[in-house]
Amino acid sequence: MAFAAINSSATKDIPVIEDAFAAEPSLKKRVYDAIGTTPQYIPLFEDIARYTSSLLARNASTPVQPVETTTDGPAAKKRKLQNGDGAGHAQPAGDLKANAPLQFYMQDVSFAVPQRKKLTLEITAGRGFLRARNQTSKAVEFGIHIDTIQHVLCLPVPEKNQKQFNFCIIPQYADGINSPPEGESAPEAMVWTVSDGSPKTAFSGDGQQIGINNGETAENVVRRVLNENLRQTKVVRPDEREFVSAMPEAHRKGEKAYHVKAFRGSKEGYLFFLPTGILFGFKKPLVFFAFENIDSISYTSVLQRTFNLNIMARPTLSDETQELEFSMIDQADYAGIDAYIKKHGLQDASLAEARRARRYNINGAKTEEEDAVNAEGAVEEESELQKAQRELEDQEEEDEEDYDPGSDADSDGSGSSSEEDSDEDNDEEERDLVVDELGSEAEDVPTDQL
Structure with a gap:
C-alpha cells in the first residue's frame, strides 16, 4: 500500500497525460487513480494518451465536411457546421485552443443556435474562449473569444411547463443590426438552455462538481461564471420595473411573463x-x-x-x-x-x-478646459448672430435717413400742419388734372365743385 501511495503522488505530472486529457478533468483524474493503484500500467496509459492527442490534433486540423443527403423532398435547410468554421463562424477551431486548460465546463447542454444539439459548454482559463465541444468526437464545434462578446442575456423560456432559461450570447457584429467591416465574416450568436434545477453536470476546471453544496441552480452557476469572465458587459435579465406582460405565463400559473x-x-x-x-x-x-x-x-x-x-x-x-x-x-x-x-x-x-x-461616453463629465472652450464657442456664435442683427438694423436706419420728410422737419411735432399741407397738395393735384382734361372749359367750373 505504501508503494502504491508513493507512485500515486509521483504520477501527477505526466506531461503526455496532462495534454491528452486537459479538456476532460474527470477522466484525467480516473487515469491518475488507476495509475496510482496499478503503477505497472504507466507505459500503457502513456501510449493511450499519445494516441488520444493524435486524434485531437487530427480533428482540429481536418475540417468536418457537411453531410450531404439525397431526398425526394425539398433540400434540407439544416446544415452541419464545419469544425468551428461554418458560415456565421464563431472562430476557426485552431484559434479556439482545443487543448487549453479549462476554468469551467457543463455537460449535456442543449444548444439551439448556431446548432441544435447537446454539447459540452466550456470556458477556458484566463478569460479565453467560450466554446462548445462535441461529446462523442471531443472536437470543438464552435466558439468565440470572451472579449468579442458584446451582449449576454439570460431570459426565461416562454411556454414551457418546467422553468428554463435561455442564455443568448451576442458577439460584436452578430446583433442583426451592425455589419462587420468589409472582408470580415460575422460571427453567429449562441443560444443554449439550462434548467432551473440543480447543476448536476457543472464542473470546475479541475473536475470538481460545483453548485451542489451551496444550493445554486444551474442558471445561477452559469450566470456567475460568465460575469466572472466578461470584461465589456454583464449578464442582463428581465426587470419588472422595465416591462412585464399584462398576460401571465400561461404554462406556469401565477408566474410573470416578460x-x-x-x-x-x-x-x-x-x-x-x-x-x-x-x-x-x-x-x-x-x-x-x-x-x-x-x-x-x-x-x-x-x-x-x-x-x-x-x-x-x-x-x-x-x-x-x-x-x-x-x-x-x-x-x-x-x-x-x-x-x-x-x-x-x-x-x-x-x-x-x-x-x-x-x-460611448461622449456626454460624460467634461473638464474645466473643455467647458471654457465650449463657452467661448457659444459666445462667438452669439456674437455673430448679434453682428448680423446689428447690420440689419443699421441698414434700416440708413434707409430712414435717405427719406426727406419735407416741411415735417420744421414742424413743431404736433402733426396738424403736416395734415393740412397734405390736403392742400391733394386739392392742387386734382385741379391740375381737371385742367389738363377740360382745357379752357375748366375756367367756367366753380372751384368748390372740383
Whole structure:
C-alpha cells in the first residue's frame, strides 16, 4: 500500500497525460487513480494518451465536411457546421485552443443556435474562449473569444411547463443590426438552455462538481461564471420595473411573463423589452436592438385586438437606417410597451444621437478646459448672430435717413400742419388734372365743385 501511495503522488505530472486529457478533468483524474493503484500500467496509459492527442490534433486540423443527403423532398435547410468554421463562424477551431486548460465546463447542454444539439459548454482559463465541444468526437464545434462578446442575456423560456432559461450570447457584429467591416465574416450568436434545477453536470476546471453544496441552480452557476469572465458587459435579465406582460405565463400559473409574442414576416418569435435594449428571438437570426442603435419606434395597424411595432434601427458606424416590423402583438400589452418606449425616449428620433453618445461616453463629465472652450464657442456664435442683427438694423436706419420728410422737419411735432399741407397738395393735384382734361372749359367750373 505504501508503494502504491508513493507512485500515486509521483504520477501527477505526466506531461503526455496532462495534454491528452486537459479538456476532460474527470477522466484525467480516473487515469491518475488507476495509475496510482496499478503503477505497472504507466507505459500503457502513456501510449493511450499519445494516441488520444493524435486524434485531437487530427480533428482540429481536418475540417468536418457537411453531410450531404439525397431526398425526394425539398433540400434540407439544416446544415452541419464545419469544425468551428461554418458560415456565421464563431472562430476557426485552431484559434479556439482545443487543448487549453479549462476554468469551467457543463455537460449535456442543449444548444439551439448556431446548432441544435447537446454539447459540452466550456470556458477556458484566463478569460479565453467560450466554446462548445462535441461529446462523442471531443472536437470543438464552435466558439468565440470572451472579449468579442458584446451582449449576454439570460431570459426565461416562454411556454414551457418546467422553468428554463435561455442564455443568448451576442458577439460584436452578430446583433442583426451592425455589419462587420468589409472582408470580415460575422460571427453567429449562441443560444443554449439550462434548467432551473440543480447543476448536476457543472464542473470546475479541475473536475470538481460545483453548485451542489451551496444550493445554486444551474442558471445561477452559469450566470456567475460568465460575469466572472466578461470584461465589456454583464449578464442582463428581465426587470419588472422595465416591462412585464399584462398576460401571465400561461404554462406556469401565477408566474410573470416578460415577453410578448410577435411575428417578423411569417416567422413567429418573442420580443423581450430589457434594460439595455429589445431582443427578438429565439430562432435564427436573432435580432437585438441596443438602445444606441434605435432611431425611433412607431405603431402601425392598430386594431381592436392587435397592433404592429415598427423599429427604425441605425448601425453604430453608419447613417443608413433599416426598418423592421413586428406584427400581431396583443393589444393587452400596448400600455406596457408604450410606457417602456416613452421611458427610454425611443419614440423620438431626435434623441437617437444622445443615446449613442451615452453608449460611448461622449456626454460624460467634461473638464474645466473643455467647458471654457465650449463657452467661448457659444459666445462667438452669439456674437455673430448679434453682428448680423446689428447690420440689419443699421441698414434700416440708413434707409430712414435717405427719406426727406419735407416741411415735417420744421414742424413743431404736433402733426396738424403736416395734415393740412397734405390736403392742400391733394386739392392742387386734382385741379391740375381737371385742367389738363377740360382745357379752357375748366375756367367756367366753380372751384368748390372740383
